[in-house]
Amino acid sequence: MMISHDNTLPSDANAASHVAASVGKYKVLFYGLLALTVLTVGVSYVHFGSNFWNFVVGMLIATLKAGLVSAIFMHLLGEKLTIWRFLIFTGVFVTGLFLLTLLAHKDPIPGTAHSSHSAKGNWHVAESISSPEKNSVSTGSAH
Amino acid sequence: MLNKLMGIVPNASEHGLPVEHMLEICHWVMLMLFLGWGTFFLYTIIRFRESKHPKADYYGVTGHVSSHAEFVVVLVEAALLLGLAFPLWGKRVLDIPPEQGEVMRVRAIAEQYAWNFHYAGADGKFGSQSSSLVSPSNPLGLDPSSVEGKDDVVSKNELHVVVQKPIVLEISSKDVIHALAIPHMRVAQDAIPGSKVPLWFRPIRSGKFEIVCGQLCGAGHYAMRSHLVVEKQDEFDTFAKELSDLQHPSASSK
Amino acid sequence: MSKFLPFFTDRDVPYTVAARPDTGLYSAKLGIWLFLASEVMLFGGLFSAYIFLRLGAEPGYWPKGLLNVPVGTLNTAVLIGSSVTVVFAWASLKMREFMKYRFYMAITILCGIFFLCVKLTYEWPAKFDHFGVFIKQSSAAKYEEFLGNDFLKEKNEEPRWEVTGHILRAPKGSPYGAVAEHNAEHFSHGAGHGLHLPGGEGDYVIQLDAINAKPNSEDNLRPAFWPRPLSSKTAVIRAEDVESASTFVPRHSTYFATYFLITGLHGLHVLGGLVVFLYLWLPFKGGATLYKSNPEHLANRVEIAGLFWHFVDLVWIFVFPIFYLL
């Protein structure tokens, strides 16, 4: 087998025809993405019970769009294994960054409280979040 | 024993004992590992130096010694984690003693470069505060009209607690991050502006101990020292009364 | 000059154009993907700040429906469009249709410029002349008429602490005096000269947004698609009731801080992409001229620039909902 390293040739002989075939696909995707954008906007005016669920729905659609863009426009589908490998790691690490900071945020020592605007006059907190006895903790400037 | 050898300050709190114990075990493990590895290391570099052993052996060690050694390390670490570390931390943060019973709650509020200790007084309730009242003479902005605050007292740079009585410190800061660290009590907690975090311990020895500011907080960080005074109940009461007389002269004249 | 520009490739090294057989990649392709991986982490850091701050925000301190949704949607569509044209540009090169390449690339560039123009001439400036005053919670009752917290409570909605609109008078010595004066002139325009503003020297006078003008209206409960016009009503807020006040600049709130930082950084990326595209479009030695000597090389360059561009689009796909819609 003779490996070509000639820099002037396309690495893949039938690339051009392959590309031509995909152009139609890109067009379809364009309309699809526009439709999804409209959907995102539309859906944000629907109330899904709580803001949280609106967020979930919005993010799902955004993820779908992002997935389409990367899979097709960025040719990730059919991209080489080398690239997939480190992208997967990247994905794991951002997720780790999100989840772990979130967890740390949500799991303070019981009895921890955070400063609030209602007590901005008071550098620390008025109401304690989960302190077993509230009365010993002063409330803020509302007094 | 290793701890002593390394000059650890004497323990003065209840939970300090297991902490110390664990540190001791850690050091023993480390020492054994280091000695084991170190002996092997010294023996090897002496025995296999070029002049003594001119022809190297391509295969070297062929068995699985290293896996065994590594496995032992894993086991020991797992044991330390499960047996000691998790329960200890659990006790620290999940078993904060409730208000009922013999517990004292004190607020520790840091500022550049001093600690303010705010006691709730006889009623066990903290009075309200307001920023508009903050001034050099009233660093916590205590509200003089607050009923709950009538008996509150504040002491600067000196925390008095009662021996054997659990104490819960609610730690926060006015300006930057500080940390309240009491080596003798084996406790430390960052004082983070915008948060108030509880920290508890039970002193088991009377005496005067140093409180260190453990987080860089500016040019005066190194000198932000205060004291923990662990004393008997009656001594504490005298202290509280003195402060109260000073800070609420009208109330005491009644 | 052009000798220094294409940092991404160099001729002395193999696999700048042809792919290495065992990895199937030319180096720049690998390089750009690695770069994008680091970009994912960069924006990841910013988005985690968003999550952290938003979850940490107390009820009423994270605004919803403040931004102009139609404009945002338009910009989203424009970016998506440019993503398509840039693939077309690349495909044209692959098929060796140079004129088509120039055409699609031109559209891409125009789209990018349009996007930035909308940002810089409309969206951001619109923030800078909007004003918001956070009322101290202890004083909120006094301004119930503009905040409508009783109504919101009844509806089980988050409370409102902020009065927004155009500032007509700022307290003496406040940095917003000039803006206020300018607005006041505009406000009185048509209403005859010598219009008297309510309130005194030390007060904030705000020409209200619809939402504060009619805080108890069902219509104002949900963000609207079309932005609601400013009302002609004014509010007077006494300085001592103010917790913080500023135009909608980054310092205004954590919402605007994240908004400006993320959209700003995104904008810089758009700008960077545009510079590269222009370089590839104009007859530079490493740009469009490269077509004559080595069309495949140019195609590769367009491909990696395009990958970057798609990523910028992809970031926007998340930015749009989290700031405009949710």
Next chain:
Amino acid sequence: MSTIDSTVRHNQGLAGAHDDHHHHELGFWQKYVFSTDHKVIGVQYGVTGLTFLFFGFLLMLVMRWQLANPGDAVPLVGGALRGLFGPVVMTDAGALTSSGYNVFGAMHGTIMVFFGVVPLAVGGFGNFVVPLQIGAPDMAFPKLNMFSYWCFFISGVVMLGSFFVPGSAAKSGWTAYPPLAGMADFENGHLWLNGQTIWLLAMVFNITASLLGSINFIATIIQLRAPGLTWMRLPFFVWAQFVTAFLLVLAFPPLEAAGFMQLTDRVLGTCFFMPTGLVVGQSVAQSWSGGGSPILWQHLFWFLAHPEVYVLILPAIGIVAEIVANNTRKPLYGYKAMVYALFGLGFLSFIVWAHHMYMTGMGARVATFFQITTVMISVPSVVLLTSLLISLWGGSIRFNMPMLFATAFLPMFGIGGLTGIPLAFNAVDLYLHDTYYVIAHFHYVVAPGTIFALFAGVYHWYPKVTGRKMSEGLGRLHFWGSLITINGVFFPMFLQGMAGVHRRWYDGGVTYEQLIKPVIHWNMFMTVSAGLLALFQLPFILNFFTSLRFGQKVGRNPWEATTLDWDTPTPPPHGNFDKPVEVFRGPYEYSVPGATADFVPQTHRA
């Protein structure tokens, strides 16, 4: 047939078949200053890094003087320092002020980590050695490489420049925790021209340089390996650089993001890290809208800074592995396990960061998670170290200069690594956090650990770079002197830490005399040791420069090594190799039974 063909083509730097600019003589500037040659860039990075290391050390000497003699004027140079650094840092008498101590401390940490070790270990050794070891003519993106160095250079100049702005350089620790860092240095009324802001700007440049560099490394290692050089035939050093580059690419950006946020907090008044209701100067800061979180910074900072410590150690382990294999004259023990351990370490290092934040008030779940991962990460470290240790067995160990430093690295890193373990348990860390125990822990890994490995690397590759060996005599003086004194500096820190001495104390603990009386006298001992340590660097510096002229001349392969870097002319020409490179065997074929020489180069046909 095909392999030979591809070999030839690979080595022709064939890419520019149609190239219009043929190799004309490059001018001085392009050859030595704005060079795109990885070897020149490697040397630039290396020398800059060494200089910064030395500078970081000098800062620390002043601090150590202060710790042992609180408030006393710095001898000899006190007046000059006063003139140079100004009144914020030095008193008129020539003693360090407490702000000055913080300035020097923050800059020592920052410079050592980001401007000393990383540039030297990654930028210097990585650049010079990696392309040679994989048989590549250069890095994959030579211009990017040049850009990376100059970006780093700018960051260095900016960082050093910050000493000379009003109020002097950053003084909030290398960790730059807000709100302290967020509010610092505004006394002089300059929004931009102040220490902390410039620190942030310099860091942004530094991060950019690191990112560009590490992308280049990864692409180079994946794309430009010589024919036959399969993954499992890579020298271990290349693996170490590969994983390090990934750590940099993926961990640095969140800090860059955080840097931008702190920057806007400072210059635009945002509140990313400023909580509600901050009191500044006895009243609530009305100018801040609040709502931010100081803890957010810590998460983003440590998300980088933990992987960063492995960035400091992995290249060092790589260097040690090369030198150990070469000087024991036998293959590395457990090469594959070591490679997997590298990956394990790399992966885990992303999910342990909060072990630096045990004191921020974390609940039981988070603490459990981070304790488990932290303890887990010590396992691959043990695998690496144990493998290196066992590699010694059965060798024929030549104790030349590189090997001496590499050998000393092992137990020194052992001490540093082992003392990381108690810190991993947060109940124990309660006692040890922010004491000199921590300082001792990490200095054992970075100073007699990493720095020693870097010295080993300098002695090892110096002949390849310059064509001459460094002097053994001066080298031995350097080695024994450094080994003894550096332990004199850092070992007492464990004792001080156990006795409650906390870090970042300007007066060395005089304020807390009552608490730390039993150990305060160590300050003097450590300071003297540090001074002697400095003296013992002089033979090295002398050696480094004089050997350029007077060192013993060497040929291609003075160490009789197997890897490709020793298969080039010395010093390597532009394009590196003078013959087609093809690899037929693993990296450490020393003392192969039946072979005539005790080493078989990788290019040696079967």
